[in-house]
Amino acid sequence: MTSVVVAGASGYAGGELLRLLLGHPRIEIGALCAGAQVGARLGDVHPHLSPLADRILEPTRPEVLAGHDVVLLALPHGASAELTAALPADAVVVDCGADFRLTDARAWAEFYDSPHAGTWPYGLPELPLATGGRGRDALRGARRVAVPGCYPTAVGLALAPGFSAGLLEPTDVVVVAASGTSGAGKGLQAHLLGAEVMGSLSPYAVGGVHRHTPEIEQNLTVAAGEPVAVSFTPTLAPMARGILATATARLRPGVAASTVRDAWERTYADEPFVHLLREGRWPRTADVLGSNLVHVQVAVDERLGRVVAVAAIDNLTKGTAGAAVQCLNLALGLDETLGLPRTGVAP
Numbered sequence: 016m017t018s019v020v021v022a023g024a025s026g027y028a029g030g031e032l033l034r035l036l037l038g039h040p041r042i043e044i045g046a047l048c049a050g051a052q053v054g055a056r057l058g059d060v061h062p063h064l065s066p067l068a069d070r071i072l073e074p075t076r077p078e079v080l081a082g083h084d085v086v087l088l089a090l091p092h093g094a095s096a097e098l099t100a101a102l103p104a105d106a107v108v109v110d111c112g113a114d115f116r117l118t119d120a121r122a123w124a125e126f127y128d129s130p131h132a133g134t135w136p137y138g139l140p141e142l143p144l145a146t147g148g149r150g151r152d153a154l155r156g157a158r159r160v161a162v163p164g165c166y167p168t169a170v171g172l173a174l175a176p177g178f179s180a181g182l183l184e185p186t187d188v189v190v191v192a193a194s195g196t197s198g199a200g201k202g203l204q205a206h207l208l209g210a211e212v213m214g215s216l217s218p219y220a221v222g223g224v225h226r227h228t229p230e231i232e233q234n235l236t237v238a239a240g241e242p243v244a245v246s247f248t249p250t251l252a253p254m255a256r257g258i259l260a261t262a263t264a265r266l267r268p269g270v271a272a273s274t275v276r277d278a279w280e281r282t283y284a285d286e287p288f289v290h291l292l293r294e295g296r297w298p299r300t301a302d303v304l305g306s307n308l309v310h311v312q313v314a315v316d317e318r319l320g321r322v323v324a325v326a327a328i329d330n331l332t333k334g335t336a337g338a339a340v341q342c343l344n345l346a347l348g349l350d351e352t353l354g355l356p357r358t359g360v361a362p
Protein backbone atom coordinates (compact mmCIF):
# COMPACT_ATOMS: atom_id res chain seq x y z
CA MET A 16 0.00 0.00 0.00
CA THR A 17 1.05 3.58 -0.69
CA SER A 18 0.66 6.06 2.18
CA VAL A 19 -0.87 9.44 1.36
CA VAL A 20 -1.10 12.61 3.47
CA VAL A 21 -3.69 15.27 2.62
CA ALA A 22 -2.93 18.91 3.48
CA GLY A 23 -6.02 21.11 3.36
CA ALA A 24 -8.10 18.12 4.46
CA SER A 25 -10.74 20.41 6.01
CA GLY A 26 -11.43 22.23 2.71
CA TYR A 27 -13.68 21.31 -0.18
CA ALA A 28 -10.89 19.94 -2.38
CA GLY A 29 -9.37 18.08 0.59
CA GLY A 30 -12.76 16.52 1.41
CA GLU A 31 -13.17 15.35 -2.17
CA LEU A 32 -9.64 13.92 -2.18
CA LEU A 33 -10.51 11.88 0.91
CA ARG A 34 -13.81 10.67 -0.58
CA LEU A 35 -11.93 9.34 -3.62
CA LEU A 36 -8.99 7.93 -1.64
CA LEU A 37 -11.40 5.95 0.58
CA GLY A 38 -12.38 4.02 -2.56
CA HIS A 39 -8.84 3.58 -3.90
CA PRO A 40 -7.58 -0.02 -3.65
CA ARG A 41 -3.87 0.81 -3.40
CA ILE A 42 -3.88 3.77 -1.02
CA GLU A 43 -3.63 3.98 2.75
CA ILE A 44 -4.79 7.34 4.11
CA GLY A 45 -2.15 8.80 6.46
CA ALA A 46 -2.18 12.14 8.29
CA LEU A 47 -4.96 14.68 7.64
CA CYS A 48 -3.62 18.22 7.92
CA ALA A 49 -5.37 21.57 8.24
CA GLY A 50 -4.89 25.24 9.20
CA ALA A 51 -7.28 26.95 11.63
CA GLN A 52 -9.20 23.70 12.26
CA VAL A 53 -6.26 21.69 13.65
CA GLY A 54 -7.50 19.54 16.54
CA ALA A 55 -11.04 19.15 15.11
CA ARG A 56 -12.58 15.73 14.38
CA LEU A 57 -12.87 15.14 10.65
CA GLY A 58 -16.46 13.95 11.21
CA ASP A 59 -17.38 17.43 12.46
CA VAL A 60 -15.84 19.10 9.40
CA HIS A 61 -16.89 16.61 6.69
CA PRO A 62 -19.89 14.64 8.03
CA HIS A 63 -20.14 12.74 4.71
CA LEU A 64 -16.78 10.99 5.30
CA SER A 65 -18.02 8.60 8.02
CA PRO A 66 -15.15 6.04 7.84
CA LEU A 67 -12.74 8.83 8.85
CA ALA A 68 -15.08 10.53 11.36
CA ASP A 69 -12.84 10.00 14.40
CA ARG A 70 -9.61 11.13 12.77
CA ILE A 71 -8.15 14.35 14.22
CA LEU A 72 -6.81 17.16 12.00
CA GLU A 73 -3.08 17.73 12.45
CA PRO A 74 -0.87 20.78 11.79
CA THR A 75 0.45 21.28 8.25
CA ARG A 76 4.16 20.98 9.03
CA PRO A 77 6.90 19.38 6.91
CA GLU A 78 7.62 16.82 9.64
CA VAL A 79 3.98 15.66 9.55
CA LEU A 80 3.93 15.49 5.74
CA ALA A 81 7.28 13.69 5.50
CA GLY A 82 7.21 9.95 5.98
CA HIS A 83 4.38 9.48 3.48
CA ASP A 84 4.92 8.23 -0.07
CA VAL A 85 2.55 10.83 -1.52
CA VAL A 86 1.74 14.37 -0.36
CA LEU A 87 -1.50 15.88 -1.69
CA LEU A 88 -1.68 19.65 -1.22
CA ALA A 89 -5.12 21.33 -1.30
CA LEU A 90 -4.07 24.66 0.18
CA PRO A 91 -4.55 28.31 -0.79
CA HIS A 92 -2.18 29.64 -3.46
CA GLY A 93 1.28 30.51 -2.23
CA ALA A 94 1.52 27.83 0.46
CA SER A 95 3.05 25.01 -1.58
CA ALA A 96 6.57 26.15 -2.47
CA GLU A 97 7.95 26.51 1.06
CA LEU A 98 6.33 23.28 2.27
CA THR A 99 7.56 21.30 -0.72
CA ALA A 100 11.13 22.57 -0.41
CA ALA A 101 11.30 20.81 2.97
CA LEU A 102 10.11 17.44 1.58
CA PRO A 103 12.27 14.59 0.23
CA ALA A 104 12.89 14.81 -3.53
CA ASP A 105 11.59 11.26 -4.04
CA ALA A 106 8.17 11.88 -2.42
CA VAL A 107 5.36 12.34 -4.93
CA VAL A 108 3.86 15.82 -4.38
CA VAL A 109 0.62 16.68 -6.17
CA ASP A 110 -0.48 20.30 -5.76
CA CYS A 111 -4.12 21.26 -6.34
CA GLY A 112 -3.21 24.96 -6.12
CA ALA A 113 -2.03 27.22 -8.92
CA ASP A 114 1.57 27.86 -7.81
CA PHE A 115 3.35 25.58 -10.30
CA ARG A 116 0.92 25.52 -13.25
CA LEU A 117 2.22 28.33 -15.45
CA THR A 118 5.36 28.16 -17.55
CA ASP A 119 5.48 31.93 -18.13
CA ALA A 120 6.77 33.80 -15.06
CA ARG A 121 5.57 37.14 -16.47
CA ALA A 122 2.00 35.86 -16.87
CA TRP A 123 2.17 34.56 -13.29
CA ALA A 124 3.31 37.95 -11.96
CA GLU A 125 0.59 39.75 -13.94
CA PHE A 126 -2.32 37.57 -12.82
CA TYR A 127 -1.22 36.46 -9.33
CA ASP A 128 0.77 39.52 -8.25
CA SER A 129 3.42 37.46 -6.44
CA PRO A 130 6.80 35.86 -7.27
CA HIS A 131 6.66 32.79 -9.55
CA ALA A 132 7.47 29.60 -7.62
CA GLY A 133 8.38 27.52 -10.71
CA THR A 134 6.76 25.05 -13.11
CA TRP A 135 5.89 21.40 -12.52
CA PRO A 136 4.57 18.80 -14.99
CA TYR A 137 1.00 19.82 -15.78
CA GLY A 138 -1.67 17.39 -14.62
CA LEU A 139 -3.97 17.17 -17.65
CA PRO A 140 -3.25 13.66 -19.00
CA GLU A 141 -5.69 14.00 -21.94
CA LEU A 142 -4.28 17.26 -23.33
CA PRO A 143 -2.98 16.58 -26.88
CA LEU A 144 0.54 17.97 -27.34
CA ALA A 145 1.60 19.72 -30.55
CA THR A 146 4.61 17.38 -30.75
CA GLY A 147 2.36 14.29 -30.61
CA GLY A 148 1.54 12.33 -27.50
CA ARG A 149 -0.53 13.52 -24.57
CA GLY A 150 0.01 15.29 -21.27
CA ARG A 151 0.17 11.92 -19.49
CA ASP A 152 3.56 11.22 -21.09
CA ALA A 153 5.14 13.77 -18.72
CA LEU A 154 3.22 12.48 -15.69
CA ARG A 155 4.31 8.84 -15.64
CA GLY A 156 6.86 8.55 -12.84
CA ALA A 157 6.74 12.31 -12.05
CA ARG A 158 7.64 13.34 -8.48
CA ARG A 159 5.94 16.75 -8.67
CA VAL A 160 2.62 17.50 -10.39
CA ALA A 161 0.62 20.73 -10.77
CA VAL A 162 -3.10 19.94 -10.92
CA PRO A 163 -4.89 22.24 -13.43
CA GLY A 164 -7.47 24.85 -12.52
CA CYS A 165 -11.05 23.72 -12.95
CA TYR A 166 -11.97 26.13 -15.78
CA PRO A 167 -8.78 25.37 -17.76
CA THR A 168 -9.57 21.65 -17.59
CA ALA A 169 -13.06 22.13 -19.03
CA VAL A 170 -12.02 24.66 -21.68
CA GLY A 171 -8.85 22.82 -22.69
CA LEU A 172 -10.67 19.55 -23.26
CA ALA A 173 -13.54 21.28 -25.10
CA LEU A 174 -11.29 22.94 -27.69
CA ALA A 175 -7.93 21.12 -27.82
CA PRO A 176 -8.96 18.63 -30.57
CA GLY A 177 -9.65 21.50 -32.99
CA PHE A 178 -6.35 23.19 -32.24
CA SER A 179 -4.23 20.07 -32.39
CA ALA A 180 -5.79 19.21 -35.79
CA GLY A 181 -5.06 22.74 -37.08
CA LEU A 182 -8.74 23.50 -37.76
CA LEU A 183 -9.13 26.69 -35.69
CA GLU A 184 -7.88 30.28 -35.94
CA PRO A 185 -5.80 31.06 -32.82
CA THR A 186 -6.83 34.70 -32.43
CA ASP A 187 -10.61 34.66 -32.02
CA VAL A 188 -11.50 32.31 -29.17
CA VAL A 189 -14.35 33.23 -26.83
CA VAL A 190 -15.25 31.27 -23.69
CA VAL A 191 -18.08 31.74 -21.22
CA ALA A 192 -18.22 29.25 -18.37
CA ALA A 193 -20.47 28.78 -15.36
CA SER A 194 -19.24 27.26 -12.10
CA GLY A 195 -20.90 25.99 -8.94
CA THR A 196 -20.13 27.82 -5.73
CA SER A 197 -17.78 25.14 -4.31
CA GLY A 198 -15.25 26.41 -6.89
CA ALA A 199 -14.67 29.38 -4.63
CA GLY A 200 -13.70 27.21 -1.64
CA LYS A 201 -15.19 27.25 1.85
CA GLY A 202 -14.33 30.92 2.26
CA LEU A 203 -17.28 32.11 0.16
CA GLN A 204 -19.34 34.14 2.61
CA ALA A 205 -22.61 32.65 3.76
CA HIS A 206 -24.62 35.84 3.23
CA LEU A 207 -23.41 35.94 -0.39
CA LEU A 208 -24.39 32.34 -0.89
CA GLY A 209 -27.86 32.63 0.61
CA ALA A 210 -28.97 36.05 -0.45
CA GLU A 211 -27.12 36.73 -3.69
CA VAL A 212 -25.81 33.56 -5.36
CA MET A 213 -28.74 31.21 -4.97
CA GLY A 214 -31.44 32.33 -7.37
CA SER A 215 -29.10 34.21 -9.70
CA LEU A 216 -26.36 33.80 -12.32
CA SER A 217 -23.54 36.28 -11.68
CA PRO A 218 -20.58 37.02 -13.96
CA TYR A 219 -17.32 37.92 -12.24
CA ALA A 220 -13.71 38.77 -13.16
CA VAL A 221 -15.08 40.21 -16.41
CA GLY A 222 -12.78 41.83 -18.96
CA GLY A 223 -10.04 39.23 -19.37
CA VAL A 224 -8.78 39.50 -15.78
CA HIS A 225 -9.59 36.05 -14.36
CA ARG A 226 -6.38 34.28 -13.31
CA HIS A 227 -7.27 31.18 -15.30
CA THR A 228 -6.97 33.15 -18.57
CA PRO A 229 -3.21 32.60 -19.01
CA GLU A 230 -3.59 28.93 -18.04
CA ILE A 231 -6.35 28.40 -20.63
CA GLU A 232 -4.16 30.12 -23.24
CA GLN A 233 -1.16 28.01 -22.20
CA ASN A 234 -3.10 24.76 -22.70
CA LEU A 235 -4.53 25.73 -26.09
CA THR A 236 -1.11 27.02 -27.20
CA VAL A 237 0.38 23.61 -26.32
CA ALA A 238 -2.32 21.90 -28.42
CA ALA A 239 -2.02 24.34 -31.35
CA GLY A 240 1.76 24.69 -31.44
CA GLU A 241 1.29 28.47 -31.85
CA PRO A 242 0.09 31.24 -29.48
CA VAL A 243 -3.65 31.18 -28.81
CA ALA A 244 -5.47 34.20 -27.33
CA VAL A 245 -8.70 33.73 -25.38
CA SER A 246 -11.46 36.02 -24.14
CA PHE A 247 -12.70 34.29 -20.97
CA THR A 248 -15.70 35.22 -18.81
CA PRO A 249 -16.60 33.13 -15.73
CA THR A 250 -20.03 33.09 -14.12
CA LEU A 251 -21.11 31.91 -10.69
CA ALA A 252 -24.12 29.58 -10.89
CA PRO A 253 -26.64 28.72 -8.17
CA MET A 254 -25.49 25.13 -7.65
CA ALA A 255 -22.92 23.50 -5.36
CA ARG A 256 -20.82 21.68 -7.97
CA GLY A 257 -20.21 21.60 -11.68
CA ILE A 258 -18.73 23.61 -14.53
CA LEU A 259 -20.26 24.12 -17.95
CA ALA A 260 -17.84 25.76 -20.38
CA THR A 261 -19.06 27.00 -23.77
CA ALA A 262 -16.25 27.89 -26.14
CA THR A 263 -16.37 29.21 -29.66
CA ALA A 264 -13.57 29.68 -32.19
CA ARG A 265 -13.36 30.64 -35.87
CA LEU A 266 -12.76 27.80 -38.34
CA ARG A 267 -9.88 28.13 -40.73
CA PRO A 268 -11.13 28.68 -44.32
CA GLY A 269 -12.39 25.56 -46.10
CA VAL A 270 -12.73 23.30 -43.03
CA ALA A 271 -15.82 21.06 -43.38
CA ALA A 272 -18.17 20.22 -40.51
CA SER A 273 -17.43 16.48 -40.93
CA THR A 274 -13.70 17.17 -40.43
CA VAL A 275 -14.53 18.86 -37.14
CA ARG A 276 -16.51 15.91 -35.78
CA ASP A 277 -13.75 13.51 -36.90
CA ALA A 278 -11.05 15.47 -35.04
CA TRP A 279 -12.97 15.33 -31.74
CA GLU A 280 -13.83 11.64 -32.24
CA ARG A 281 -10.22 10.68 -32.97
CA THR A 282 -8.88 12.65 -30.02
CA TYR A 283 -11.18 11.12 -27.45
CA ALA A 284 -11.72 7.59 -28.84
CA ASP A 285 -9.50 5.94 -26.22
CA GLU A 286 -9.74 8.40 -23.33
CA PRO A 287 -11.26 6.69 -20.27
CA PHE A 288 -12.70 9.87 -18.75
CA VAL A 289 -13.63 12.01 -21.78
CA HIS A 290 -16.94 11.12 -23.32
CA LEU A 291 -17.76 12.79 -26.65
CA LEU A 292 -21.54 12.67 -26.65
CA ARG A 293 -23.63 11.38 -29.53
CA GLU A 294 -24.51 14.13 -32.03
CA GLY A 295 -27.41 16.24 -30.85
CA ARG A 296 -26.82 15.53 -27.12
CA TRP A 297 -25.33 18.32 -25.03
CA PRO A 298 -23.27 18.17 -21.83
CA ARG A 299 -25.03 18.97 -18.56
CA THR A 300 -23.35 19.40 -15.20
CA ALA A 301 -25.86 17.06 -13.51
CA ASP A 302 -24.68 14.12 -15.64
CA VAL A 303 -21.06 14.24 -14.40
CA LEU A 304 -21.56 15.05 -10.71
CA GLY A 305 -19.33 13.05 -8.41
CA SER A 306 -17.52 11.44 -11.34
CA ASN A 307 -14.17 12.06 -12.99
CA LEU A 308 -15.93 12.33 -16.36
CA VAL A 309 -15.75 15.11 -18.90
CA HIS A 310 -18.76 15.30 -21.21
CA VAL A 311 -17.94 17.07 -24.48
CA GLN A 312 -19.93 18.05 -27.56
CA VAL A 313 -19.03 20.08 -30.63
CA ALA A 314 -21.06 21.69 -33.41
CA VAL A 315 -20.35 23.96 -36.35
CA ASP A 316 -22.16 27.27 -36.74
CA GLU A 317 -22.05 27.19 -40.54
CA ARG A 318 -23.48 30.71 -40.91
CA LEU A 319 -20.60 32.29 -39.02
CA GLY A 320 -17.91 29.69 -39.73
CA ARG A 321 -17.34 28.99 -36.04
CA VAL A 322 -16.97 25.92 -33.91
CA VAL A 323 -19.02 25.74 -30.71
CA ALA A 324 -17.62 23.27 -28.16
CA VAL A 325 -19.16 22.57 -24.77
CA ALA A 326 -17.69 20.63 -21.83
CA ALA A 327 -19.15 19.71 -18.44
CA ILE A 328 -17.12 18.56 -15.44
CA ASP A 329 -17.55 18.31 -11.69
CA ASN A 330 -15.18 21.06 -10.51
CA LEU A 331 -14.27 19.15 -7.35
CA THR A 332 -13.70 15.80 -9.09
CA LYS A 333 -12.17 16.08 -12.60
CA GLY A 334 -11.71 19.80 -11.85
CA THR A 335 -9.49 19.16 -8.78
CA ALA A 336 -9.40 16.02 -6.63
CA GLY A 337 -10.14 13.45 -9.36
CA ALA A 338 -7.42 14.98 -11.52
CA ALA A 339 -5.04 14.79 -8.53
CA VAL A 340 -5.78 11.09 -8.04
CA GLN A 341 -5.44 10.41 -11.79
CA CYS A 342 -2.01 12.11 -11.68
CA LEU A 343 -1.04 10.23 -8.53
CA ASN A 344 -1.87 6.97 -10.33
CA LEU A 345 0.32 7.95 -13.28
CA ALA A 346 3.16 9.11 -11.03
CA LEU A 347 3.10 5.78 -9.17
CA GLY A 348 2.90 3.68 -12.35
CA LEU A 349 -0.61 2.43 -11.49
CA ASP A 350 -3.63 2.08 -13.80
CA GLU A 351 -4.63 5.70 -14.43
CA THR A 352 -8.30 5.02 -13.64
CA LEU A 353 -7.89 3.39 -10.18
CA GLY A 354 -10.21 4.82 -7.54
CA LEU A 355 -11.93 7.16 -9.97
CA PRO A 356 -15.69 6.99 -10.61
CA ARG A 357 -16.82 6.88 -14.22
CA THR A 358 -20.49 7.08 -13.35
CA GLY A 359 -22.34 10.15 -12.12
CA VAL A 360 -25.17 10.49 -9.61
CA ALA A 361 -28.71 10.95 -10.90
CA PRO A 362 -31.20 12.52 -10.65
Ligand SMILES: NC(=O)C1=CN([C@@H]2O[C@H](COP(=O)(O)OP(=O)(O)OC[C@H]3O[C@@H](n4cnc5c(N)ncnc54)[C@H](OP(=O)(O)O)[C@@H]3O)[C@@H](O)[C@H]2O)C=CC1
Pocket residue numbers: 022023024025026027028029048049050051052053075088089090091092094111112113163164165197198199200201202330331334335
Ligand atom coordinates in the same frame (compact mmCIF):
# COMPACT_ATOMS: atom_id res chain seq x y z
N1 LIG B 1 -12.73 24.23 -5.13
C1 LIG B 1 -12.38 23.95 -6.39
O1 LIG B 1 -13.25 23.65 -7.25
C2 LIG B 1 -10.96 23.97 -6.80
C3 LIG B 1 -9.92 24.24 -5.92
N2 LIG B 1 -8.64 24.23 -6.34
C4 LIG B 1 -7.55 24.58 -5.46
O2 LIG B 1 -7.44 23.71 -4.34
C5 LIG B 1 -6.94 24.41 -3.22
C6 LIG B 1 -7.94 24.25 -2.07
O3 LIG B 1 -9.19 24.80 -2.48
P1 LIG B 1 -10.54 24.59 -1.68
O4 LIG B 1 -10.56 23.26 -1.05
O5 LIG B 1 -11.62 24.98 -2.59
O6 LIG B 1 -10.40 25.71 -0.52
P2 LIG B 1 -11.05 25.72 0.94
O7 LIG B 1 -11.04 27.15 1.34
O8 LIG B 1 -12.33 24.99 0.95
O9 LIG B 1 -9.97 24.91 1.82
C7 LIG B 1 -8.70 25.44 2.10
C8 LIG B 1 -7.94 24.44 2.94
O10 LIG B 1 -6.63 24.95 3.19
C9 LIG B 1 -6.40 24.98 4.60
N3 LIG B 1 -5.54 26.12 4.93
C10 LIG B 1 -5.80 27.44 4.74
N4 LIG B 1 -4.77 28.21 5.15
C11 LIG B 1 -3.85 27.33 5.64
C12 LIG B 1 -2.56 27.49 6.22
N5 LIG B 1 -2.02 28.70 6.38
N6 LIG B 1 -1.89 26.38 6.59
C13 LIG B 1 -2.42 25.16 6.44
N7 LIG B 1 -3.64 24.93 5.91
C14 LIG B 1 -4.33 26.02 5.50
C15 LIG B 1 -7.77 25.11 5.21
O11 LIG B 1 -7.70 24.61 6.55
P3 LIG B 1 -8.59 25.25 7.76
O12 LIG B 1 -9.99 25.25 7.28
O13 LIG B 1 -8.32 24.29 8.85
O14 LIG B 1 -8.03 26.61 8.00
C16 LIG B 1 -8.57 24.19 4.31
O15 LIG B 1 -8.35 22.84 4.63
C17 LIG B 1 -6.78 25.88 -3.66
O16 LIG B 1 -5.45 26.11 -4.08
C18 LIG B 1 -7.72 25.95 -4.83
O17 LIG B 1 -7.37 27.00 -5.69
C19 LIG B 1 -8.33 23.87 -7.63
C20 LIG B 1 -9.29 23.59 -8.55
C21 LIG B 1 -10.69 23.68 -8.21
Ligand SMILES: CC(=O)N[C@@H](CCC(=O)OP(=O)(O)O)C(=O)O
Pocket residue numbers: 111112113163164165166194195196197198199200249251
Ligand atom coordinates in the same frame (compact mmCIF):
# COMPACT_ATOMS: atom_id res chain seq x y z
C1 LIG C 1 -16.50 29.73 -8.61
C2 LIG C 1 -15.08 30.16 -8.33
O1 LIG C 1 -14.87 31.12 -7.61
N1 LIG C 1 -14.12 29.43 -8.89
C3 LIG C 1 -12.72 29.72 -8.68
C4 LIG C 1 -11.85 28.76 -9.45
C5 LIG C 1 -11.42 27.59 -8.66
C6 LIG C 1 -10.15 26.91 -9.15
O2 LIG C 1 -9.96 26.27 -10.14
O3 LIG C 1 -9.18 27.10 -8.45
P1 LIG C 1 -7.71 27.62 -8.46
O4 LIG C 1 -7.86 28.76 -7.54
O5 LIG C 1 -6.94 26.48 -7.96
O6 LIG C 1 -7.15 28.08 -9.74
C7 LIG C 1 -12.39 31.13 -9.14
O7 LIG C 1 -12.98 31.64 -10.07
O8 LIG C 1 -11.41 31.65 -8.62
